[in-house]
Amino acid sequence: xxxxxxxxxxxxxxxxxxxxxxxxxxxxxxxxxxxxxxxxxxxxxxxxxxxxxxxxxxxxxxxxxxxxxxxxxxxxxxxxxxxxxxxxxxxxxxxxxxxxxxxxxxxxxxxxxxxxxxxxxxxxxxxxxxxxxxxxxxxxxxxxxxxxxxxxxxxxxxxxxxxxxxxxxxxxxxxxxxxxxxxxxxxxxxxxxxxxxxxxxxxx
Amino acid sequence: xxxxxxxxxxxxxxxxxxxxxxxxxxxxxxxxxxxxxxxxxxxxxxxxxxxxxxxxxxxxxxxxxxxxxxxxxxxxxxxxxxxxxxxxxxxxxxxxxxxxxxxxxxxxxxxxxxxxxxxxxxxxxxxxxxxxxxxxxxxxxxxxxxxxxxxxxxxxxxxxxxxxxxxxxxxx
Numbered sequence: 001x002x003x004x005x006x007x008x009x010x011x012x013x014x015x016x017x018x019x020x021x022x023x024x025x026x027x028x029x030x031x032x033x034x035x036x037x038x039x040x041x042x043x044x045x046x047x048x049x050x051x052x053x054x055x056x057x058x059x060x061x062x063x064x065x066x067x068x069x070x071x072x073x074x075x076x077x078x079x080x081x082x083x084x085x086x087x088x089x090x091x092x093x094x095x096x097x098x099x100x101x102x103x104x105x106x107x108x109x110x111x112x113x114x115x116x117x118x119x120x121x122x123x124x125x126x127x128x129x130x131x132x133x134x135x136x137x138x139x140x141x142x143x144x145x146x147x148x149x150x151x152x153x154x155x156x157x158x159x160x161x162x163x164x165x166x167x168x169x170x171x172x173x174x175x176x177x178x179x180x181x182x183x184x185x186x187x188x189x190x191x192x193x194x195x196x197x198x199x200x201x202x203x204x
Numbered sequence: 205x206x207x208x209x210x211x212x213x214x215x216x217x218x219x220x221x222x223x224x225x226x227x228x229x230x231x232x233x234x235x236x237x238x239x240x241x242x243x244x245x246x247x248x249x250x251x252x253x254x255x256x257x258x259x260x261x262x263x264x265x266x267x268x269x270x271x272x273x274x275x276x277x278x279x280x281x282x283x284x285x286x287x288x289x290x291x292x293x294x295x296x297x298x299x300x301x302x303x304x305x306x307x308x309x310x311x312x313x314x315x316x317x318x319x320x321x322x323x324x325x326x327x328x329x330x331x332x333x334x335x336x337x338x339x340x341x342x343x344x345x346x347x348x349x350x351x352x353x354x355x356x357x358x359x360x361x362x363x364x365x366x367x368x369x370x371x372x373x374x375x376x
């Protein structure tokens with residue numbers, strides 16, 4: 001009983017913390033960039049880490065991959081960066097994509113929901129869902145690629161940080177091997193979807 | 205340190221510190237690691253590199269070598285990510301990367317002799333990096349390590365695609 005109360009308090013604190021982070025954070029934006037390769041790399045690496053909407057969606061891709069099992073566990077993290085880069089290229093070339101922020105927030109809701117429901121659609125459907133959202137994430141970051149930075153170093157840092165967020169999701173998702181871990185991962189899915197919903201309310 | 209040795213060291217370091225060169229060399233090395241005729245592909249790369257340096261000595265004007273390198277990095281990255289490396293394509297890309305890498309490494313030397321030393325250093329540096337990374341990646345046996353290489357390939361492809369878009373935007 002006492003443990004249950006502690007668990008409820010911890011859950012409430014967790015939700016309050018996430019809500020506070022959402023309220024004080026802005027959608028994926030960070031510019032720690034100078035013209036050097038090192039500055040470009042650090043700026044690119046920091047870029048995806050300072051947008052909570054991007055962070056939770058990237059972790060969700062890894063988490064969902066582990067829920068789906070092989071080959072999705074490695075196929076999604078391999079395909080996501082390349083599709084995301086296409087989205088980034090579209091933005092850099094000046095092609096507009098409507099509803100980018102709504103798309104990013106929706107990605108957290110949908111991916112979080114899939115994890116919470118332990119949904120296992122066919123791999124092609126999962127890849128299409130993740131790929132479609134990757135375009136929105138890539139477009140948002142491509143549009144914010146700062147002029148004057150070392151483009152190669154910035155892009156490498158940006159892609160690496162995104163990939164490491166996927167790997168963090170996969171590592172966390174490995175907890176699904178244990179019953180308690182499955183509950184924890186599905187609860188994380190609920191949290192991710194809630195974060196997405198909060199960002200969606202700000203984007204609309 | 206004599207100026208000749210300094211020029212050689214400068215050339216040696218150049219492909220290891222220029223981000224676009226590191227990206228494409230890493231991608232080619234990861235592809236080489238999966239090739240049964242690894243050293244033949246490496247020879248193609250070295251010959252193309254030498255041809256590119258000859259072109260520099262013959263005072264070839266500015267070329268779109270950087271764009272070609274990035275396009276090659278994207279293609280190589282996709283091939284590594286897909287764990288698919290058709291032999292003719294691997295040989296062709298090795299030649300393209302060798303030539304473009306040389307053309308994208310014009311020496312900043314005062315004398316002709318120093319310029320040759322810089323080009324020599326760049327050739328040794330590029331080949332050393334290729335051989336070393338390909339040898340390490342070739343020893344990968346565990347499944348998770350193979351997947352790690354494929355993920356690395358996708359990261360290289362993604363980075364190259366983004367930078368290619370920046371290059372295309374700048375040339376508009």
